Amino acid sequence: MKILTLKNLRRSVAIAAGVALMGVAAPAWADTAGFVQEPGDTISVEGNFGHIDHVCGTTETYSGTLRVTWTSGTHFRNGTAVTAVTQNAVNEYAISGSATAPAAWETSPAGSTFDVPVTVTVKDSYANGNLNFMTQGTKANGQAWTNGAPTFRITVDCLPDPTPPPDTTPPTVTCDEPDTSAWYGSNQSVNCTASDSGSGLADAADASFSLSTDVADGDETDSASTGSKTVCDAAGNCADPVGPYTFMVDRKSPSLSPSVSPNPVILNGTATATANASDGGSGIASEGCDAVDTSTVGAQSVDCDATDNVGNAGSASARYTVVYGDCGGTGLKVRQPINDTRNGQAVSQFKQGSTVPVKFRACDAHGNSIGAAGVVSSFALVSKSAGAAGVEESTPPSTTPDTQFRWDSTDSQWIFNLSTKSYSKNATYNFEIRLNDGVTVIPFSLALK
Ligand SMILES: [Ca+2]
Ligand SMILES: [Ca+2]
Numbered sequence: 192m193k194i195l196t197l198k199n200l201r202r203s204v205a206i207a208a209g210v211a212l213m214g215v216a217a218p219a220w221a222d223t224a225g226f227v228q229e230p231g232d233t234i235s236v237e238g239n240f241g242h243i244d245h246v247c248g249t250t251e252t253y254s255g256t257l258r259v260t261w262t263s264g265t266h267f268r269n270g271t272a273v274t275a276v277t278q279n280a281v282n283e284y285a286i287s288g289s290a291t292a293p294a295a296w297e298t299s300p301a302g303s304t305f306d307v308p309v310t311v312t313v314k315d316s317y318a319n320g321n322l323n324f325m326t327q328g329t330k331a332n333g334q335a336w337t338n339g340a341p342t343f344r345i346t347v348d349c350l351p352d353p354t355p356p357p358d359t360t361p362p363t364v365t366c367d368e369p370d371t372s373a374w375y376g377s378n379q380s381v382n383c384t385a386s387d388s389g390s391g392l393a394d395a396a397d398a399s400f401s402l403s404t405d406v407a408d409g410d411e412t413d414s415a416s417t418g419s420k421t422v423c424d425a426a427g428n429c430a431d432p433v434g435p436y437t438f439m440v441d442r443k444s445p446s447l448s449p450s451v452s453p454n455p456v457i458l459n460g461t462a463t464a465t466a467n468a469s470d471g472g473s474g475i476a477s478e479g480c481d482a483v484d485t486s487t488v489g490a491q492s493v494d495c496d497a498t499d500n501v502g503n504a505g506s507a508s509a510r511y512t513v514v515y516g517d518c519g520g521t522g523l524k525v526r527q528p529i530n531d532t533r534n535g536q537a538v539s540q541f542k543q544g545s546t547v548p549v550k551f552r553a554c555d556a557h558g559n560s561i562g563a564a565g566v567v568s569s570f571a572l573v574s575k576s577a578g579a580a581g582v583e584e585s586t587p588p589s590t591t592p593d594t595q596f597r598w599d600s601t602d603s604q605w606i607f608n609l610s611t612k613s614y615s616k617n618a619t620y621n622f623e624i625r626l627n628d629g630v631t632v633i634p635f636s637l638a639l640k
Pocket of ligand 2 (some may be wrong): 332445473
């Protein structure tokens, strides 16, 4: 219950006081006119409330007082002041109050008073409600009487609550909805915004922020997580955390294990290269290799590359060797008159001092005997052993010794007329012819007696 005192002036600006309540001057609105009791009797009534400023939507009760003053007459006794209220609307307000005149009040001197406490309960706003003052009691001659009288107008203004309601609502946080089902070739960010219509964000910087993955260049993972964030308002209300978001981020090139098949490949033959690419992230989108060039003997390489599904590209070279072919079984071995002991033939035996023709062929994949310069990269005596066991060969015709292998276009072969004059008799000599493909070695032996 609120007492309409000076302390309440903020809410009740028109308090008055027939009872000089708290020293407040009598209200200008006090209504005493025309209030006539039995002929010859006069009382007056004053009230100390009329206008209430009220906080909208709350129910509050205010107290006031009606002061009844005996003025003149002899008939009034046992008077009781009651209220009769005209409400503008149900629940807008309620008003009540009553008091009984003191015993023998009717014999009191003019100017005697008694107070009727009145309470007013208000909720919403209303204008121009009426408080009607009535009296009832017993006349001096014993008759009951009731008489209505002055109307006090009560006005309640509904005002906004000057105290803002407490902030119990967490901030609103909205983030871009990411597609986490796709592979990405770069780190991903989720953009978020936050706002709070109450106390405001605890950290203004939270109004706009991003949550990002942090995958290093050269890494790939299907579980790249962003951080998470909890946004709070200044009142300590916190929204549900956002993040972490998990992305698939691929910043690593495919791995290649390229190979050539067949390897080695015969000169001018056919071979293919395969990238053999693999990718631990988004997977291989494409892979391939250049054509395998078999036109040159020796160690070669071919370039291969691969691209993953987010555009990371990798490359590697496949190494292979191009070698000479064996001419359908007749090449890459020493020819007659020297036996090829690798085929189980006995060592050929020659007369010391004779000139022995050393012959061989090296072919391409099509059986063409190759006479290009440089086929022989080296020709050397590699070992010697005592004894000259073997099968005696006829002594070749005397020819001019060679100093290096030369191409014999007539028989499509390479030939070296080897002088044995500097070799000892009764010994077996082991030679090697090495070809410029870097691989082929043609060994042979001959015994001198
Ligand atoms: Ca809030
Ligand atoms: Ca990858």
